[in-house]
Amino acid sequence: MKLTEHDLRRLYQESTSSADCPAEDLLLRAARGELNRREREEVAAHIAGCSACARFYQVAYAMRPLADEADASGRARRPWLPLAAAAALLLMIPILIWSALRIQHDAATIASLRERVRAASRTPPPPVKREEKPATTTIAELTPPQIDTPIVDLDPDPTRSTNDRGATPITLTPTSNVFTLILHLDDPIRGNVHVSIEDSLKNEVWKGSWNAPAGTTSITLTLHRERFPAGTYRVKVKEQWYRFRVEGGGQ
Amino acid sequence: MSSLEPESRYERLLEQYELLLRAVIRRHCPPSLGIDVHDVEQDARLRLWKLVEREKELDDPASYLYRIAVTTTIDAVRRVLARKEEQLPDGESAQGEASRELSGMVTDPNEAPDAVAQRRELMMKVRAALATLIRNRRRAVELHLQGLTLGEIAHLTGWSEGKTRNLVYRGLSDLRVKLRQEGIDTQ
Numbered sequence: 001m002k003l004t005e006h007d008l009r010r011l012y013q014e015s016t017s018s019a020d021c022p023a024e025d026l027l028l029r030a031a032r033g034e035l036n037r038r039e040r041e042e043v044a045a046h047i048a049g050c051s052a053c054a055r056f057y058q059v060a061y062a063m064r065p066l067a068d069e070a071d072a073s074g075r076a077r078r079p080w081l082p083l084a085a086a087a088a089l090l091l092m093i094p095i096l097i098w099s100a101l102r103i104q105h106d107a108a109t110i111a112s113l114r115e116r117v118r119a120a121s122r123t124p125p126p127p128v129k130r131e132e133k134p135a136t137t138t139i140a141e142l143t144p145p146q147i148d149t150p151i152v153d154l155d156p157d158p159t160r161s162t163n164d165r166g167a168t169p170i171t172l173t174p175t176s177n178v179f180t181l182i183l184h185l186d187d188p189i190r191g192n193v194h195v196s197i198e199d200s201l202k203n204e205v206w207k208g209s210w211n212a213p214a215g216t217t218s219i220t221l222t223l224h225r226e227r228f229p230a231g232t233y234r235v236k237v238k239e240q241w242y243r244f245r246v247e248g249g250g251q
Numbered sequence: 252m253s254s255l256e257p258e259s260r261y262e263r264l265l266e267q268y269e270l271l272l273r274a275v276i277r278r279h280c281p282p283s284l285g286i287d288v289h290d291v292e293q294d295a296r297l298r299l300w301k302l303v304e305r306e307k308e309l310d311d312p313a314s315y316l317y318r319i320a321v322t323t324t325i326d327a328v329r330r331v332l333a334r335k336e337e338q339l340p341d342g343e344s345a346q347g348e349a350s351r352e353l354s355g356m357v358t359d360p361n362e363a364p365d366a367v368a369q370r371r372e373l374m375m376k377v378r379a380a381l382a383t384l385i386r387n388r389r390r391a392v393e394l395h396l397q398g399l400t401l402g403e404i405a406h407l408t409g410w411s412e413g414k415t416r417n418l419v420y421r422g423l424s425d426l427r428v429k430l431r432q433e434g435i436d437t438q
Contacts, residue, residue, distance in 0.1 A: 001373070002436045005423075008377065012396035015374045028318060030407060037409065044408050048393035060321045061403050067317035 018050035027053060031060030032067060150179040154235070154242040156186055162200050167232045167245040172225050183219045183235060183242050190214040193238060195221065200232045295323040373435070380429035388422030395419045 003011070022043060029035055030043045047054045152170050159166065170179055189212050196207035206227070210219070219237060228246055235242040298319045381389055394404045405415040427437050 001434065003430075005437065008437060009396050009398060011370075011374060011377060012393070013398065015378070016397070024318070024322070028321065031321075033406060040407065040409050044390060044394065047397060047399075047407065048390055051397060054394070054397035054399060056321070056325050057407065058399060058403060059325045061406060063317060063320050063324070067314065 013051040013054075016049050016051045016054075018046065018053070021050060021053050022046055024056070027056050028060050031057055031064055146176040146178060148173045149176040151182065152179065152244065153182045153184060154244060155184050156240040157234075157243045160234075160241045161243065162202060162232065162234060164200075164232050164245055167243040169245050169247055171247050177225050178222050179225065179246075181221045181223070181235065181242070181244065183221060183237055185217050185219070185237070186240060188215050188217050189238060190216060193219070194236075195219065196236045197223075197228075198234050198236070205233070291323055294326070295319055298323060376430065376433045376435060380426055380433065383429055384422055384425050388418050388425060391415060391418035392422035392426055395423070 026035070026039070026043060030040065035043060043057075047057055150170055150172060152168060154168055157166070172179060191212060192209055193212045193216075194207065194209045196204055198204045212219070221235065225246070230246050230248060232243065232245045235244075381392065384392060390408070391404060391410075394407070399407070401412055401415050401419065404410070404419070405412045408415070410418070430437055
């Protein structure tokens with residue numbers, strides 16, 4: 001069989017079609033040469049196998065002068081644009097010069113400051129003279145007997161709440177720095193017991209443990225007012241919570 | 252532009268672009284397909300009118316008009332092609348025995364089953380031959396067979412015109428050799 005190139009083209013074009021064509025915008029951009037390399041390859045591959053898009057591209061390519069000329073006429077419709085650009089440039093020049101000078105000035109200032117910092121760091125600071133006195137007060141002397149110490153009985157709080165309402169109030173006296181809690185247990189305990197205290201924000205402020213003898217039904221806890229300033233606290237003992245509120249305490 | 256009435260905007264746009272649009276359509280609409288240039292122009296005007304009527308802000312009128320001109324022309328080409336396909340048994344001009352034979356195979360809706368099978372086999376051979384070509388030569392030949400000019404291929408692929416020409420000619424040469432091996436002579 002003999003085929004002319006015209007026949008070959010027709011045969012090829014008849015056999016190529018695609019349902020997955022790119023958007024017309026992409027083909028228009030291809031015709032205007034606005035695609036990047038990857039897009040160009042993809043569009044060329046598609047056009048090679050799709051006669052409809054090939055025809056669209058051909059028409060779009062042929063009509064490129066329309067877009068180019070319209071762009072040019074758009075620019076021509078704004079004759080003031082070059083003048084505006086020149087004016088903007090003239091305005092920019094002094095600003096740029098001023099900026100450059102400012103940068104130079106700043107650089108000089110920074111260099112000067114750096115030099116001063118270097119010079120200062122080379123000179124060691126004079127030693128601080130401290131008058132150190134030997135400790136003359138013992139802990140025992142600091143903790144004299146205290147009168148009128150508050151002692152408060154606390155029962156487990158089933159609500160486990162952290163707010164003020166329902167918390168047992170403890171009013172501190174001026175003659176005492178400490179107060180004592182007696183935590184009554186629901187059931188007798190024995191062995192190692194962990195005790196912790198947290199504030200109203202649920203921050204743990206203290207924790208400790210104690211080896212309880214058999215048959216223990218309550219725990220006594222003495223706290224210093226400076227460690228527990230005014231506020232609401234919760235004590236946790238073996239999954240039981242006790243709530244109290246310090247009033248007028250602290251420093 | 253938005254402060255103007257649609258009519259005056261339309262007139263103004265037409266004044267600016269009509270001559271250019273007409274020249275481009277006249278220059279690029281294939282006359283062999285029997286397209287009525289005035290119809291295409293009228294169609295383009297109508298589309299432009301609808302566009303302006305919708306009160307769109309034409310920030311980039313060049314882009315809009317370019318799109319209108321392209322889509323209007325391509326629609327006209329498609330319509331004419333569809334009409335020609337319906338009329339083809341009487342209307343196709345012959346280009347030699349083989350061409351008449353092929354044209355008949357391609358377009359005659361009443362063609363014989365063996366002709367359909369023969370055309371299908373021919374297509375498969377062409378495709379198989381194309382598949383053996385070096386990648387760039389194959390792409391160049393495929394685009395050439397789609398009817399793209401060397402300039403269009405170069406513009407699309409980003410190749411230089413010289414490279415495109417080489418790829419097309421060498422690719423076609425390779426294709427002819429392969430087809431000859433399959434018993435198909437190409438001129």
